[in-house]
Amino acid sequence: MIDISTSYMGLQLKSPIVVASSSLTGTVEGVSKCAEAGAGAVVLKSLFEEQITAETAALSEHADDYSGYGEAYDYLQGYGMELGPQQYLDLVSQSKKAVDIPIIASMNCDSGGRWAEYATKLENAGADAIELNVSIMPTSAKEEGLSIVDSYLRILHEVKQKVKIPVAMKVGPYFTSFANFVDRLTHDRAEAPAYSVGWLGKNKDVGKITWKSADGLVLFNRFYKLDIDVDNLKLIHGQPYSSPTEISYSLRWLSLLAGKAGCDLAGNTGIHDGRDAVKALLAGAKVVQICSTLFLNGLEQIGVMEQQLRDWMAEHNYENLCDFRGLLSQSKSDTPEDHERLQYIKLFVGME
Numbered sequence: 001m002i003d004i005s006t007s008y009m010g011l012q013l014k015s016p017i018v019v020a021s022s023s024l025t026g027t028v029e030g031v032s033k034c035a036e037a038g039a040g041a042v043v044l045k046s047l048f049e050e051q052i053t054a055e056t057a058a059l060s061e062h063a064d065d066y067s068g069y070g071e072a073y074d075y076l077q078g079y080g081m082e083l084g085p086q087q088y089l090d091l092v093s094q095s096k097k098a099v100d101i102p103i104i105a106s107m108n109c110d111s112g113g114r115w116a117e118y119a120t121k122l123e124n125a126g127a128d129a130i131e132l133n134v135s136i137m138p139t140s141a142k143e144e145g146l147s148i149v150d151s152y153l154r155i156l157h158e159v160k161q162k163v164k165i166p167v168a169m170k171v172g173p174y175f176t177s178f179a180n181f182v183d184r185l186t187h188d189r190a191e192a193p194a195y196s197v198g199w200l201g202k203n204k205d206v207g208k209i210t211w212k213s214a215d216g217l218v219l220f221n222r223f224y225k226l227d228i229d230v231d232n233l234k235l236i237h238g239q240p241y242s243s244p245t246e247i248s249y250s251l252r253w254l255s256l257l258a259g260k261a262g263c264d265l266a267g268n269t270g271i272h273d274g275r276d277a278v279k280a281l282l283a284g285a286k287v288v289q290i291c292s293t294l295f296l297n298g299l300e301q302i303g304v305m306e307q308q309l310r311d312w313m314a315e316h317n318y319e320n321l322c323d324f325r326g327l328l329s330q331s332k333s334d335t336p337e338d339h340e341r342l343q344y345i346k347l348f349v350g351m352e
């Protein structure tokens, strides 16, 4: 009997197929449709930090100022849901009542601060977990890399201090030393903050603080794509949906981090069918999050993917996901260097 149930951040899911944060999960109706289609869990459309720290109406008047900020811009343009903080809490509590799968609330944030208190409200509204969609644009020539890493750690720390429910970090792939970043993000540790002492008290020697680790890590967010219209000489939206070829970078890091990160891993970006889901699970993911394939193929793709996963498991005589999860991760490999290969040189000699 094939069983595709799994745990993720301590939550019990009947399926590893999770609907990623997007407008598909921005209404109770959307959440209900995802549950009916067989999703193991849903991540609600993100509530943006700007929604918490400023008046939504005032921000909307200045939407063009945010044209470089992808999803925030989408939100302000009405592309995503237009929910203020109280409505978002209603979305959480009503979704909880409407479906019997875990509801993961999502906050998009790029700084710490008072908005983090909102995490408590999400917990009280019934969210089973919180996903922090953190993306800091490193455009300041004055800010060093470690300072930016500190900001990610600080955001997680502040939210973890406020809630008991699990907290996942959803990040992009652009870090100088990703393994080190993940190590710090996913293991509890007592350490003095390297850069961000300002947020604890200017020039104050705060000594060591106990940083709380993430319960889940989503690899990777796919950011708003910028393009250029050469006819009209202006910036335009790039392709909003991923293609299956984009799975490669997630597979690389899932397989490198499985068994080493101190938390559950979720695969994301470029997972379009059941075989893609199998790849992410073999690399070491506990769950996969999907978005583009649902916009392109409809919510019934969830059931299609689950059947493809079951068929593959039957073909390979696996009954449970844990029978093969992480089988192709670096920690289980006899040739770990294969996971680190970056250059084509030997592979393609003579093929050019």
Ligand SMILES: Cc1cc2nc3c(=O)[nH]c(=O)nc-3n(C[C@H](O)[C@H](O)[C@H](O)COP(=O)(O)O)c2cc1C
Pocket: 020, 021, 022, 023, 045, 046, 047, 071, 080, 106, 108, 133, 170, 220, 221, 222, 240, 241, 242, 243, 268, 269, 270, 271, 289, 290, 291, 292, 293
């Ligand atoms: C229309 C649209 C809206 C999205 N909105 C959000 C969002 O509010 N919060 C978030 O964390 N990710 C958002 N995303 C990113 C997706 O959750 C997902 O990480 C990304 O699309 C990569 O997965 P995929 O390859 O399955 O599409 C959005 C993506 C799309 C296409």
